[in-house]
Amino acid sequence: MGMLKKIAMGITVSAFALSLLVSSALAQSGQSSKGNNDGNVLSPIIFEGVTYAPTDVKFKEVLDKVKHTVVERDGKAYGYVDVADADKHVSKIVAELSEEVGTLAGDYISSFFLGVNYSGVRLSVESGRGLATLGVANDDISSVISANLRGTTLYEHSHFLGQSIYLPPNTNVSNLTSLNFNDRASSLRVH
Ligand SMILES: [Ca+2]
Numbered sequence: 001m002g003m004l005k006k007i008a009m010g011i012t013v014s015a016f017a018l019s020l021l022v023s024s025a026l027a028q029s030g031q032s033s034k035g036n037n038d039g040n041v042l043s044p045i046i047f048e049g050v051t052y053a054p055t056d057v058k059f060k061e062v063l064d065k066v067k068h069t070v071v072e073r074d075g076k077a078y079g080y081v082d083v084a085d086a087d088k089h090v091s092k093i094v095a096e097l098s099e100e101v102g103t104l105a106g107d108y109i110s111s112f113f114l115g116v117n118y119s120g121v122r123l124s125v126e127s128g129r130g131l132a133t134l135g136v137a138n139d140d141i142s143s144v145i146s147a148n149l150r151g152t153t154l155y156e157h158s159h160f161l162g163q164s165i166y167l168p169p170n171t172n173v174s175n176l177t178s179l180n181f182n183d184r185a186s187s188l189r190v191h
Contacts, residue, residue, distance in 0.1 A: 041054065041178060042054040042059075042063070042177070042178055042179075042180065043077050043178050043179060044076075044077065045059075045062060045063065045066060045069070045077050045078070045079045046076055046077065046078045046079065047062045047065070047066060047078075047079040062079065063079075063180060065079070065081055066079030066080065066081065066180075067080065067081055067082075067083070067086075067163045067164075068080040068081075068082075068083055068085075068086030068163060068164045068165070068166075069086075069164070069165040069166070069179060069180070069181075070086055070089045070090055070093070070165075070166045071165070071166060071167050071168055071171065071179070072093070072168065073093065073168040073169070075171075077179065083164070086164065086166070089166075090151075090153065090166045093150075093151065093166070093168065094150045094151065094191050097149070097150045097151070097168075097169065097191075098150065101149065101150075108126060108127035108128075108147050108148065108149040108190075109124050109125065109126055109127070109147055109190075110124070110125050110127070110144065110145065110146050110147040110152045110188075110190040111123070111124050111125075111144070111145040112124075112125070112137065112141045112143075112144055112185075112188065113141065113142060113143040113144070114137060114140045114141060114142060115142055115143065116142045116143050116174060116175040116177075116182075117143060117174045117175070118143050118145065118172070118174065119143070120142075121136070121137070123137055123141075125147075125188065125190045126147075126190060127147045127149040127150065127190050127191065128190065128191075129189075129190050130160065130187070130188065130189040130190070131187055131188050131189075132158055132159045132160065132187050133158045133159075133186070133187060134158075134185065134186055134187060134188070137185075138158075138185075138186050139183050139184060139185070139186060140183055141154065141176065141182075141183070141184075141185045141188075142175060142176055142177075142182050142183060143172075143173060143174050143175060143176065144167060144171075144172070144173045144176065145171075145172050146167040146168065146169055146170065146171040146172070146173075147169060147190050147191075148169045148170045149169060149190075149191065150169060150191035151166055151167055151168045151169050151171075151191050152166070152167045152188065152189070152190050152191065153165065153166045153167075153188065153189045153191070154167075154176075154181060154184075154185040154187075154188050155185060155186060155187045155188060155189075156184050156185070156186060157186050157187065158186045158187045159187055160187050160189060161187070162186070163181075163184075165179055165181050
């Protein structure tokens with residue numbers, strides 16, 4: 001894991017999208033990954049050190065409080081109220097990943113689909129790009145394949161504002177309902 005290559009970088013520095021590819025997506029059935037998040041059942045969330053399952057009586061209350069979600073590389077979702085806390089967590093993950101960049105292969109594209117299960121119109125965005133607005137995809141993204149470089153962040157509002165969710169690399173979310181983010185994203189960043 002310990003690669004010598006060390007890249008100091010800020011996650012907020014990113015040119016606006018240059019390559020937005022809209023295409024019809026072929027359903028990529030059979031595709032899976034360790035981070036795969038199946039179906040529309042809500043995922044457990046870790047909030048202030050406590051794990052809340054969807055069946056927990058306090059789950060809804062916690063979910064209403066959480067404004068920013070950070071999914072770790074082991075698939076666990078952490079909830080934050082304060083964007084600074086979430087940013088700190090994401091920066092840590094991205095910094096760790098940047099040290100490992102040399103070990104990664106393949107394409108560095110995140111794909112965003114308007115349909116669940118990677119169906120319907122697809123937006124493909126290169127790593128290092130941000131989209132401040134989403135055009136036809138606004139409030140309509142339902143599934144995501146996160147780029148295998150440093151992950152992907154979805155934002156509730158345009159220009160990277162509002163609630164957010166960070167997905168680590170190599171993570172497929174077949175239905176963003178599981179993370180309370182279906183049909184909500186209005187901007188995004190591929191780290
Ligand atoms: Ca929105």
